[in-house]
Amino acid sequence: MPRRTQLLAAGAALTALVAAALLLPVPGPAALRAWADGAGPVAPLLLLAGYAVLTVAPIPRTVFSLAAGLLLGNALGIAVAMTATAISAALGFLLARALGRDLVAKYLRRPAVRTVDERLAGGGALAVASLRLIPVIPFAPLSYCCGLSSVRPRPYLAGTVVGSLPGTAAVVLLGDALTGGTPPALLICYAAFALAGAAGLYRAVRPVGSRPARGNPCHHKDRRHGDPRRRLTATAALRPLHSAAGAPGTRATNPNSCGQLGEEQPSSTPVT
Numbered sequence: 001m002p003r004r005t006q007l008l009a010a011g012a013a014l015t016a017l018v019a020a021a022l023l024l025p026v027p028g029p030a031a032l033r034a035w036a037d038g039a040g041p042v043a044p045l046l047l048l049a050g051y052a053v054l055t056v057a058p059i060p061r062t063v064f065s066l067a068a069g070l071l072l073g074n075a076l077g078i079a080v081a082m083t084a085t086a087i088s089a090a091l092g093f094l095l096a097r098a099l100g101r102d103l104v105a106k107y108l109r110r111p112a113v114r115t116v117d118e119r120l121a122g123g124g125a126l127a128v129a130s131l132r133l134i135p136v137i138p139f140a141p142l143s144y145c146c147g148l149s150s151v152r153p154r155p156y157l158a159g160t161v162v163g164s165l166p167g168t169a170a171v172v173l174l175g176d177a178l179t180g181g182t183p184p185a186l187l188i189c190y191a192a193f194a195l196a197g198a199a200g201l202y203r204a205v206r207p208v209g210s211r212p213a214r215g216n217p218c219h220h221k222d223r224r225h226g227d228p229r230r231r232l233t234a235t236a237a238l239r240p241l242h243s244a245a246g247a248p249g250t251r252a253t254n255p256n257s258c259g260q261l262g263e264e265q266p267s268s269t270p271v272t
Helices: 003-023 029-039 042-054 062-072 074-104 111-133 139-148 153-177 186-205 219-225 228-238
Strands: 251-253 264-266
Touching: 029 042, 029 062, 042 062, 042 074, 062 074, 062 153, 074 139, 074 153, 111 139, 111 153, 111 186, 139 153
Parallel strands: none
Antiparallel strands: 251 264
16 A cells, blocks of 8 residues: 555544544543443453453553543442452563563573572562552563563562552542542652652662671771771781780780770780
8 A cells, every 4th residue: 555545544544533532422430430330340340351451461551540440439449450450460470481481591691680680589579569669660561571580479469569559549549530529649649659669679679788787796896997907907017027026025916806996915925
């Protein structure tokens, strides 16, 4: 088909959609809520099935969460949305692990990839929940990445539910507010979720060497008196040469002492 014909067909289809939106009767939010109430348990079951299956693909969950709040209200909408979110996350995780784990296994031997995989797996539920709290990270691709990594299923699901709850609840409440209320300040909520997710992610995956040591009785004194090697080097430089030979009356330095670094201890050489 020529390019000019394709452009004409696309323009005609767009014109038809705009005309249908302007001329055909479109039900309002209140009418949609009344229809869902009249449908009984069929409406939440259909929404649950569509939400859980379709969001396995990279389709934004926001539309389905808005629909849950618009059609089902606050409590039932949040329950349906979170159940569908857990099912969708589990399906995406298992699908990626079953089909793609072998394909990326050779790349896990690379140091950079192995480090990221170990940090994510070591962070467990906290790392997954922190990533889910950040709104700009897509839901389905993150499910695929976790399935390809070494994260275990239980921490992954727990972190997904905990991390997805605040944002999902906020969108459901917005959908419910469309029936006749003031929408909540979602931008403030999303900013708070992003900050909390970034903080939790840093805490989960930060290097082990940057964490303060615990249970070290010399930790406080080491920070106060500086590097022990420098103090011992300075002490050795100032000590007379005959003292190093064990002359009577000299003092030896005990580098393993837990007292002040560089502190001199009495020598065991008997004085004649």
